[in-house]
Amino acid sequence: MAKLILATTSPYRKEAFVYLGIDFEAEGSNVDESKAERNNPEELVKNLSRLKAEAVAKNHSDAIVIGMDSVGYFNDKILEKPKSKEEEFQRLQSLSGNNHQFYTGIYMINTALDKAISRVVKTEVFIRKLSDKEIDKYLNEDPYFNTYALGYDPLRHSSSTFVQRIEGSYNNLLRGIPLEIIVEMLFEVGYKKEV
Numbered sequence: 001m002a003k004l005i006l007a008t009t010s011p012y013r014k015e016a017f018v019y020l021g022i023d024f025e026a027e028g029s030n031v032d033e034s035k036a037e038r039n040n041p042e043e044l045v046k047n048l049s050r051l052k053a054e055a056v057a058k059n060h061s062d063a064i065v066i067g068m069d070s071v072g073y074f075n076d077k078i079l080e081k082p083k084s085k086e087e088e089f090q091r092l093q094s095l096s097g098n099n100h101q102f103y104t105g106i107y108m109i110n111t112a113l114d115k116a117i118s119r120v121v122k123t124e125v126f127i128r129k130l131s132d133k134e135i136d137k138y139l140n141e142d143p144y145f146n147t148y149a150l151g152y153d154p155l156r157h158s159s160s161t162f163v164q165r166i167e168g169s170y171n172n173l174l175r176g177i178p179l180e181i182i183v184e185m186l187f188e189v190g191y192k193k194e195v
Contacts, residue, residue: 002112002191007056007067016175020183022193029055029067041073042120045105050118053107060111064191067107070176072150074100082151085139091151092138092162096130102150104172106181108189117189121178123168125154130162138162 004024006017014026029052036048053067072079074095082088102123109116138152138159152159155174163173172178 005065007052016177041103045069049105049107057109062112065109070104092135099126110190123172126164128164
């Protein structure tokens with residue numbers, strides 16, 4: 001049985017994958033993301049997820065390797081991780097009362113079968129109107145503000161109340177890994193065990 005390898009060191013993705021109840025390993029890909037073309041969010045996550053999966057897959061002859069990458073997108077701009085609390089404050093002010101997109105690219109390689117498949121999952125996120133006081137409260141309670149590409153954490157802290165509704169994958173937004181799509185893709189790529 002081919003082993004499953006997540007080409008990531010993200011604690012959020014590893015934690016989410018545990019919910020599937022199947023054995024897996026995690027291995028960082030060391031892909032330099034800074035050189036990737038950043039015009040189109042779908043192409044960006046598609047290419048980076050492929051590069052991550054391929055970087056890890058070359059070290060394994062009998063494995064299913066899963067590469068992933070996610071970005072937010074708002075007003076024709078890819079959302080990078082805020083570099084300061086001031087930048088994050090401005091980001092949340094601009095997202096307030098608006099909708100933005102969250103894209104995750106998934107690339108799976110079955111090295112034993114030499115088979116690869118790819119998907120891009122998009123979730124539309126609608127943020128309710130936020131007061132400056134609410135934004136301040138969140139920024140003061142969350143010491144890990146700069147780990148979220150969107151500028152907020154949709155799963156924990158008071159920022160979990162910012163999201164009014166979504167269209168698309170719930171798991172994609174909350175965990176950065178659309179588990180329901182992962183399950184479908186595992187069978188497509190030749191995974192034999194029950195999920």
